[in-house]
Amino acid sequence: MIGHRDFVGATPARILGLEVDLGDDRFSVLDDVIKEVGQRILDGSHPLTWTLEGARLVKVEYSWMSRTQRSWLSDAYSPDGVRGRGGWFLPERGRLEPGWISLPQLLDNGPRFALSNARNIAGTLPLDTWECILTWSLTNRLAGDLFDPFEIRGRQSGKLATDEVKARFDTYRDLLEALGIDVGDALQPFLPGHGWSRRNANQVVEARVALRHALYDGWADRSGSLYRALYLSELADRYYDRANADRSALRRRVITKQYGPHLVALFGGDWLALLDYLGEQPHPDEEVVYELPVARIDVDTASSRVRAEGREEAGRGASTALEDPADSPIASRIAVLTDIWSQFDQAQANQQSGMRPLPSLETSEFRAFHLTEDEYDPGHPQEALMESVLRGETIERVNDLWGMAVFERWPERLHTEVLPFNQVAKAVGPAWEFWEGVERTIWYVAEGPYSRTDVAGLSSYYSKLIKRLDEVGNPIDVNLFTDLARAEKKLGPPEDIEREMGSSASLSITMRFGQRREGFEFLRDVVTQHRRSWMDSHLQNYLQRWRRDLEEVHGAYHRRIADIGKPPTLRQFSRIANRTANSWFGGDLGSVYAAIGEKRAVVPKYDRLMPENVAALAQKVFRALGGRPLGRFTVEVPTGAEQEARASVYRAADAARGAIRLIQCREAKGAKPTIAEFGTPRWRRFGDLFGGGESGWDRFIRQIDEALTDPTVHAPSSQPETNPWQGASTGENSEDTPPTVPQ
Numbered sequence: 001m002i003g004h005r006d007f008v009g010a011t012p013a014r015i016l017g018l019e020v021d022l023g024d025d026r027f028s029v030l031d032d033v034i035k036e037v038g039q040r041i042l043d044g045s046h047p048l049t050w051t052l053e054g055a056r057l058v059k060v061e062y063s064w065m066s067r068t069q070r071s072w073l074s075d076a077y078s079p080d081g082v083r084g085r086g087g088w089f090l091p092e093r094g095r096l097e098p099g100w101i102s103l104p105q106l107l108d109n110g111p112r113f114a115l116s117n118a119r120n121i122a123g124t125l126p127l128d129t130w131e132c133i134l135t136w137s138l139t140n141r142l143a144g145d146l147f148d149p150f151e152i153r154g155r156q157s158g159k160l161a162t163d164e165v166k167a168r169f170d171t172y173r174d175l176l177e178a179l180g181i182d183v184g185d186a187l188q189p190f191l192p193g194h195g196w197s198r199r200n201a202n203q204v205v206e207a208r209v210a211l212r213h214a215l216y217d218g219w220a221d222r223s224g225s226l227y228r229a230l231y232l233s234e235l236a237d238r239y240y241d242r243a244n245a246d247r248s249a250l251r252r253r254v255i256t257k258q259y260g261p262h263l264v265a266l267f268g269g270d271w272l273a274l275l276d277y278l279g280e281q282p283h284p285d286e287e288v289v290y291e292l293p294v295a296r297i298d299v300d301t302a303s304s305r306v307r308a309e310g311r312e313e314a315g316r317g318a319s320t321a322l323e324d325p326a327d328s329p330i331a332s333r334i335a336v337l338t339d340i341w342s343q344f345d346q347a348q349a350n351q352q353s354g355m356r357p358l359p360s361l362e363t364s365e366f367r368a369f370h371l372t373e374d375e376y377d378p379g380h381p382q383e384a385l386m387e388s389v390l391r392g393e394t395i396e397r398v399n400d401l402w403g404m405a406v407f408e409r410w411p412e413r414l415h416t417e418v419l420p421f422n423q424v425a426k427a428v429g430p431a432w433e434f435w436e437g438v439e440r441t442i443w444y445v446a447e448g449p450y451s452r453t454d455v456a457g458l459s460s461y462y463s464k465l466i467k468r469l470d471e472v473g474n475p476i477d478v479n480l481f482t483d484l485a486r487a488e489k490k491l492g493p494p495e496d497i498e499r500e501m502g503s504s505a506s507l508s509i510t511m512r513f514g515q516r517r518e519g520f521e522f523l524r525d526v527v528t529q530h531r532r533s534w535m536d537s538h539l540q541n542y543l544q545r546w547r548r549d550l551e552e553v554h555g556a557y558h559r560r561i562a563d564i565g566k567p568p569t570l571r572q573f574s575r576i577a578n579r580t581a582n583s584w585f586g587g588d589l590g591s592v593y594a595a596i597g598e599k600r601a602v603v604p605k606y607d608r609l610m611p612e613n614v615a616a617l618a619q620k621v622f623r624a625l626g627g628r629p630l631g632r633f634t635v636e637v638p639t640g641a642e643q644e645a646r647a648s649v650y651r652a653a654d655a656a657r658g659a660i661r662l663i664q665c666r667e668a669k670g671a672k673p674t675i676a677e678f679g680t681p682r683w684r685r686f687g688d689l690f691g692g693g694e695s696g697w698d699r700f701i702r703q704i705d706e707a708l709t710d711p712t713v714h715a716p717s718s719q720p721e722t723n724p725w726q727g728a729s730t731g732e733n734s735e736d737t738p739p740t741v742p743q
Helices: 012-022 028-043 067-077 079-084 103-109 111-120 130-146 148-152 162-179 201-218 223-242 260-267 271-278 299-309 329-350 382-386 392-402 420-447 455-461 463-471 479-488 520-542 545-564 570-584 589-595 614-624 640-669 680-690 693-707
Strands: 049-053 056-061 093-096 123-126 495-503 508-516
Touching: 012 162, 012 223, 028 067, 028 103, 028 130, 028 201, 028 223, 056 123, 056 130, 067 079, 067 130, 093 130, 103 111, 103 201, 111 201, 130 148, 130 223, 130 260, 148 162, 148 201, 162 223, 223 260, 223 271, 260 271, 299 329, 329 392, 329 420, 329 520, 329 545, 329 570, 382 392, 392 420, 420 455, 420 463, 420 479, 420 520, 420 570, 455 463, 455 479, 479 520, 545 570, 545 589, 570 589, 614 640, 614 693, 640 680, 640 693, 680 693
Parallel strands: none
Antiparallel strands: 049 056, 093 123, 495 508
16 A cells, blocks of 8 residues: 555656555556557557547547457446446546547648647547547546647647746656656757747648657657556545545545546546555545435326425426326326327328428427528428427427426526427437438438438438437337338439529529429338338337436436435536426426435426417517518629628527527526526627617617517417518518617
């Protein structure tokens, strides 16, 4: 055991000597791994391999390691192993930078742009393999330390004060000295006062390559052990800095976000192993949790608790799904989801060439309230779109069950969900996304004008969704893609889709807008057969995903307790449980608490401010700000004044959508939100219409208050609105009408 006195002022070499004297060889395998990883980093021989999907990092591997090393590392760094030793602080996801780790390899391939390429090969991945955890906890840091001069004179160039630059290089020289690496004069060009800013591109590349080779030449057999000892000394210093007079310390006071990687890299997350190494005793209040309690999900108890606690306390905001004692919040939602699956299935089976494409279950705020009404995206309220597919009672039930939601920021209050089918889409998840995506793809393959992928690329395009469904035991039959490929051969030849863009006495302009092929029904029938087979075999089991959602919330809740010794606050719980609350409990976080067996910490309130006719509200604000329909696209290039006029219309549309968001925030907060709470980037898109700043914000709020006094926005719309601009040439609907903004 190496104690406090041994670490005070000890160099990495001294620490290694003490370990030898004590016969402590627990780090022998790790030291060999660090030695070889460092050598491979510096010589450019693939320290790790990575997989990208497009520009997104999806996988890292250490394929060169020996069987002994892989066995040891998989035991030390598996997520279950780390948490099984009490390392519940291990995050679910972590930042990995394989490009920076492989910088010398990129310098060999293209030195001019190596640094920018290296930074682009990075991403946040689930820490669900030992390779990801090793990279997150150790390899990232090793490469970052070795290549810090490149960072200082690269991405940080011009951003650091002179004193900061000097301190960083002093630390770097201490690192080289501790590792016994002599780079000679290779570091000198990077140092302050040596004219780095005056070097041309070729000289910069030469300096980087020279330092890289000097580092490689200096990396020796002991370098891995020395680096590990240096890393360990940081953790030991942190321990004794936070320890009491008796040299005991609580883990949660020592292992913060900064030092979590240290404990994982060196001790596999085992706090008691660190104490054993230091020769210290656990703090008397320390409690190491090795296993989380088993999740006991009980939605019936959750709903009965809500009823017992009373509707009055919840105000108008408790979920409508809980009003019927015979229905649990889950059962009522699964019944509606099953109904939606059935009705969409029938609509898709009846879809024919020449019809409009079926609506997507999920739509963006922009499409739902696309107020400029251009030819290619006229925009429709979400409910109006659903009326073409779903029965009225189903739509009404969706509005009841998913018509309220909770924001993470304000967990004690609910707000009106103006796009309830978006919450439905989150509830049905990847299976719906897959089948809807396949249906829309084959529609656009056949009917045009363009498709996101072709039939041959379907399995690759949807591979992530296919994998997710396979992981939860609801696989997609791969024969679907074979059968679609055969059906595609029955399609007719491509036919150009043309549209007249304008004409005059002497000239007519026609543009080609993609192609279509006759025979959509061949593809439709294949998808219908496979979708219905999947529904018969898997749908009811798949819809039990609510249980998996609650189990994930339960796990995150108790990992938090195991990590810091106390439950998450209500705001923290909201971050954990927000999606589950909105998907299955109408935003009621209190019901989520009860469903995972915890005391209900909140009975949410709901005071509705949102008018019944949200689309009418948006139109009213839009028109008051001078908004108008932009009409069909033409090939004519607009003048500068026309461009500015169009930009003003788009800002008015942003303001109208912002009005909806503002009312939601007021409901959720119970007061007027600030610009930051509303969203500063969103405000910047249209704030200049009101003069910007706090005074403009006040004028925007008054504009919304004025719009809410109009009785038309409170009258429910029983059918899709016609274009309010048709036939308008003068008066309030004229494009010449100036915007009206409260002063």
